[in-house]
Amino acid sequence: MEAKKSSFNRMWDWVDTRYRANELIQALLHVEIPRSAKTFYFGGITLFFFIVQAATGILLSIYYQPSPDSAFNSILFIMNNVRFGWLIRSIHAWSANLMVLFCVLHLLRIFFQAAYKKPREMTWVFGVVLLGVTLVFGFTGYLLPWDQRAYWATVVGSEIAGALPIVGGQLLTFLRGGADITAATLTRFFGIHVLILPVTLALVLVIHITMVHQQGLADPKREKVDDQSRKKRLLPFFPNYVLDEMIAWYLMLAGLIVLASVFPGGLEEPADPLRTPEHTKPEWYFLFLYQALKVVPRIIGVTLPIIGGILLLLLPFIDRSPYVELRKRPVALAVGVICVAGIVGFTIWGWLS
Numbered sequence: 001m002e003a004k005k006s007s008f009n010r011m012w013d014w015v016d017t018r019y020r021a022n023e024l025i026q027a028l029l030h031v032e033i034p035r036s037a038k039t040f041y042f043g044g045i046t047l048f049f050f051i052v053q054a055a056t057g058i059l060l061s062i063y064y065q066p067s068p069d070s071a072f073n074s075i076l077f078i079m080n081n082v083r084f085g086w087l088i089r090s091i092h093a094w095s096a097n098l099m100v101l102f103c104v105l106h107l108l109r110i111f112f113q114a115a116y117k118k119p120r121e122m123t124w125v126f127g128v129v130l131l132g133v134t135l136v137f138g139f140t141g142y143l144l145p146w147d148q149r150a151y152w153a154t155v156v157g158s159e160i161a162g163a164l165p166i167v168g169g170q171l172l173t174f175l176r177g178g179a180d181i182t183a184a185t186l187t188r189f190f191g192i193h194v195l196i197l198p199v200t201l202a203l204v205l206v207i208h209i210t211m212v213h214q215q216g217l218a219d220p221k222r223e224k225v226d227d228q229s230r231k232k233r234l235l236p237f238f239p240n241y242v243l244d245e246m247i248a249w250y251l252m253l254a255g256l257i258v259l260a261s262v263f264p265g266g267l268e269e270p271a272d273p274l275r276t277p278e279h280t281k282p283e284w285y286f287l288f289l290y291q292a293l294k295v296v297p298r299i300i301g302v303t304l305p306i307i308g309g310i311l312l313l314l315l316p317f318i319d320r321s322p323y324v325e326l327r328k329r330p331v332a333l334a335v336g337v338i339c340v341a342g343i344v345g346f347t348i349w350g351w352l353s
């Protein structure tokens with residue numbers, strides 16, 4: 001006689017007969033990845049921080065009010081009156097910074113391991129879009145507390161966008177919703193931050209991860225991109241890789257809670273458009289650009305990052321060398337090291353000045 005199935009199994013059968021769920025799970029989990037692939041879990045960790053951002057962002061939006069009269073006070077309310085509100089806000093701020101950091105580390109590991117080369121060109125292109133969206137997340141989120149720092153950093157940031165040749169003026173008006181930073185800017189940034197960007201990031205992320213899943217991870221030990229001769233030693237994605245990834249997520253969660261508790265997110269005085277503070281600095285990931293703009297002519301300072309972004313996007317189509325090993329890619333290595341050193345150097349300079 002057939003054993004009685006548990007209610008979960010019956011429910012699962014119901015789903016499976018309609019949507020072939022078993023096939024999907026098999027396809028997702030029974031992947032094997034090269035044992036030599038060293039991802040340092042950076043991509044997965046970036047995904048973890050995005051999930052944290054979505055969860056804490058939804059909680060914050062329950063109390064946040066996007067208008068100049070009430071935005072600042074609603075943040076004060078979250079910090080002082082809502083239970084664990086200060087912690088949720090602080091986790092959201094720290095996780096935003098860590099998401100940018102790990103996204104950049106992920107990009108660097110892909111670059112130095114040549115994982116952007118054939119057949120992963122489009123995975124890289126969608127990755128650059130993800131980085132762009134992540135940075136705009138940071139820029140739009142910065143204004144929402146409507147304190148002095150938020151207000152004046154947005155003045156400086158939008159002025160940089162306004163200095164762009166040809167489209168600058170229109171871009172400035174579009175960003176601010178007029179000539180100045182007003183209620184129109186705040187509602188605009190809020191809408192972009194809580195609706196347009198999350199939906200865009202989630203969609204692009206699904207494409208990005210599907211591509212990674214379909215192609216598997218690159219083998220950094222192969223000599224050339226098309227090298228089929230090397231016998232790869234494979235490792236099951238589930239449970240081996242997934243368990244390691246979960247350990248990385250737990251460590252990140254622990255670090256995040258410690259950071260958010262020991263260094264909670266602060267708040268300056270309410271925004272005052274008539275009182276310019278002495279020092280206005282953007283978030284650390286825009287500092288290199290801010291510092292560069294102080295020392296090079298403005299037109300060069302705003303055009304160079306745009307050209308840099310386009311070159312980054314097109315990198316897999318520009319770098320046609322078939323080699324994977326770093327010692328056979330001297331030009332890529334030199335360009336990569338100079339760019340990283342330049343950005344880190346300008347960031348430190350901007351920090352100290």
Ligand code: HEM
Pocket residue numbers: 037039041042043044045046047050103106107110115116120123124125126127128130131134205208209212216217218
């Ligand atoms: C929100 C941002 C991003 C998330 C959540 C994300 C997520 C992931 C994940 C989970 C993987 C699997 C392997 C790993 O963990 O390294 C991966 C692979 C990959 N990502 Fe990303 N990624 C993001 C941004 C980027 C960026 C900025 C780039 C480069 C411009 C990029 C390019 C790639 C490439 C080429 C692979 C395949 C690597 C290989 O085969 O070894 N990704 N991504």
